[in-house]
Amino acid sequence: MLKGEGKLDPLDQESAWARLKGSLAKTRQRIASGVGDLVLGERVIDAGLLDELETALLGADVGVDATRRIIDAIKERVSRRELGNAGHLRQALARELVEILAPVSKPFEVGEERPYVVLVVGVNGAGKTTLIGKLAKRLVAQGHDVLLAAGDTFRAAAVEQLSDWGRRNGAAVISQGKGADSASVIYDAIEAAKARNVDVVLADTAGRLQAKVGLMEELRKIKRVMGRLGGGAPHEVLLVLDAGVGQNALSQVAEFDNAVGVGSLAITKLDGSAKAGVIVAIAAATGLPVRFIGVGEGVDDLQDFEPEAFANALLALA
Numbered sequence: 586m587l588k589g590e591g592k593l594d595p596l597d598q599e600s601a602w603a604r605l606k607g608s609l610a611k612t613r614q615r616i617a618s619g620v621g622d623l624v625l626g627e628r629v630i631d632a633g634l635l636d637e638l639e640t641a642l643l644g645a646d647v648g649v650d651a652t653r654r655i656i657d658a659i660k661e662r663v664s665r666r667e668l669g670n671a672g673h674l675r676q677a678l679a680r681e682l683v684e685i686l687a688p689v690s691k692p693f694e695v696g697e698e699r700p701y702v703v704l705v706v707g708v709n710g711a712g713k714t715t716l717i718g719k720l721a722k723r724l725v726a727q728g729h730d731v732l733l734a735a736g737d738t739f740r741a742a743a744v745e746q747l748s749d750w751g752r753r754n755g756a757a758v759i760s761q762g763k764g765a766d767s768a769s770v771i772y773d774a775i776e777a778a779k780a781r782n783v784d785v786v787l788a789d790t791a792g793r794l795q796a797k798v799g800l801m802e803e804l805r806k807i808k809r810v811m812g813r814l815g816g817g818a819p820h821e822v823l824l825v826l827d828a829g830v831g832q833n834a835l836s837q838v839a840e841f842d843n844a845v846g847v848g849s850l851a852i853t854k855l856d857g858s859a860k861a862g863v864i865v866a867i868a869a870a871t872g873l874p875v876r877f878i879g880v881g882e883g884v885d886d887l888q889d890f891e892p893e894a895f896a897n898a899l900l901a902l903a
């Protein structure tokens with residue numbers, strides 16, 4: 586990507602920040618209601634307060650390991666008398682969060698390969714098709730030629746949903762309709778992309794849970810068939826996770842990784858969830874790059890993941 590390309594202007598940046606902050610309200614409340622005085626900044630830091638903080642972090646789905654790491658680091662700083670009051674504690678908490686999150690903050694970029702093929706996977710309702718639509722819009726705006734592959738052949742509405750996103754955003758869609766073989770739809774899409782000199786292929790897949798073994802088999806087959814085309818596709822396997830499932834997201838990562846090898850993550854539905862802290866758990870446990878966060882259903886609600894902004898919004902520091 587060219588430098589500065591795709592960057593938001595200051596006004597957009599402000600509304601992106603407002604949306605992020607708004608979307609984290611429930612999680613923020615959960616942390617704050619556990620540690621009310623932390624937010625007010627009027628309490629001495631003692632063992633009781635740290636216990637409350639620990640409980641609040643667990644309640645926001647930060648997870649056992651990441652919570653332990655954060656609490657240990659803060660205890661260490663308390664024992665060195667670095668934290669005089671609860672205001673300092675809040676800053677320290679933000680710092681620890683950023684420390685865990687910074688290594689996974691790696692925004693999406695179109696790689697060198699042409700076409701650059703992204704295989705989007707995840708359980709049903711996680712937000713795969715929506716993410717593809719929003720990403721297509723963004724990439725087209727950046728001047729990329731984008732083709733969408735309607736690999737979710739399980740539901741008729743899925744093809745329609747993807748076609749709508751394509752039509753609205755100037756991306757071509759390759760589909761065969763309900764019941765078609767998903768791997769062959771995606772194979773055709775990549776061939777078409779090659780013939781048309783397309784830059785990026787975004788491949789949608791089904792996420793049905795009814796027959797999970799079947800789904801994982803289908804994904805394996807898609808990957809295998811893509812491999813036959815040469816060119817190294819898929820160049821990125823992007824797993825979409827719904828933040829609302831909390832700690833269960835970690836087992837989804839393991840399951841999809843086992844089937845197709847997960848390369849990157851998007852975490853959606855931070856809005857409306859009190860479990861947005863799960864990003865911290867996922868970052869600490871997997872180290873996988875987080876390409877996007879979803880903060881609402883609107884077309885501009887797919888954001889790059891910025892740890893400082895996230896921690897500040899979560900702790901109401903700005």
Ligand SMILES: Nc1nc2c(ncn2[C@@H]2O[C@H](COP(=O)(O)OP(=O)(O)OP(=O)(O)O)[C@@H](O)[C@H]2O)c(=O)[nH]1
Nearest residue numbers: 709710711712713714715792853854879880881882
């Ligand atoms: N509030 C909110 N809703 C979202 C977000 N991302 C997606 N959604 C909504 O979640 C619902 C499901 O999204 P889809 O994109 O259809 O999910 P999917 O993973 O493609 O689901 P299947 O096709 O059933 O596998 C839609 O109503 C989306 O508008 C988000 O970040 N926030």
Ligand SMILES: [Mg+2]
Nearest residue numbers: 713714737743
């Ligand atoms: Mg879908």
